[in-house]
Amino acid sequence: MTSGKKTEKYKLILDAAVKVFAAHGFHKAQVSKIAKEAGVADGTIYLYFKNKEDILICLFKEKLGELVEKFHLSIEQTTNAKDALRRVCEIHYGELEAQVDLAFVTQIELRQSSLELRKEIGKAVKPYIVLIEQLLLQGMEEKLFRQDLDVKLVRQLLFGGLDEVVTSWLIAGRKYSLSAQIEGTINFYLNGIKA
Incomplete structure (x- = not known):
């Protein structure tokens, strides 16, 4: 083969x-x-x-890896950390809105799996969290973001907020456009962290 x-x-x-x-x-x-x-x-x-759990773990690694790769390619085209965070939000919402089955698996199924499985999947999520942290540090260096940010906390709040918006959209039956939430989401975060 x-x-x-x-x-x-x-x-x-x-x-x-x-x-x-x-x-x-x-x-x-x-x-x-x-x-x-x-x-x-x-x-x-x-x-x-190895088994069904391994399929789920590999699925997360592959799909999140593809997403993080899209983030990196897209933010290379940006001029500052604010624009880069906007692109992350656009891609996050856009990709999951376009791939509803993937959104259900990443948002709903993960929460119902065992602690051990969630720990393994958490390893797949780590590059995404690290990317957000790097963008926050870049924004602080660029003097666009507050210098007193608790970067570890803010990266979790950003990721968690994006995650929750997608989950709510799914639970609500996808009655509205997920992509239409980009401006509200990014403006909320940027207003909270701007210098």
Whole structure:
């Protein structure tokens, strides 16, 4: 089996897992359903993943890794930390609004998983938190953000706020545009941290 075929099947399985976890919930999802959705034999799953929990952890690593990569590419085009934080918010809301199944898995299923599983997924979230921290420090250096910021606290508040807005949007049945919340969100945070 070539590396390209391995990568292709790995991605097929992860994409199928997003759909199955979103439709049935993590606990009710069966590996056989994921295999069927991916168009592979049940045993093929175990060539790539140890178990269902491993699929969820890898899914978070892959999808959040892709998101963080988009953040980095986008903020390279910005001129300051304020613009960079705006881009992070735009991408966060835009990507999850466009990928509703992924939003359900990342926002709803994570909260229902075991503490051990949440710890593993927390490791996948860390690069995102670190990116926010770097942008806060950059904004302080640029004299755009208050010098007395508790950076560790503010990074959690920023991430947690974005996270909660997406969760509320899902729970409300997606009756409004998530992307329409960008200005209100970013203005709230920037007003709180501006120099």
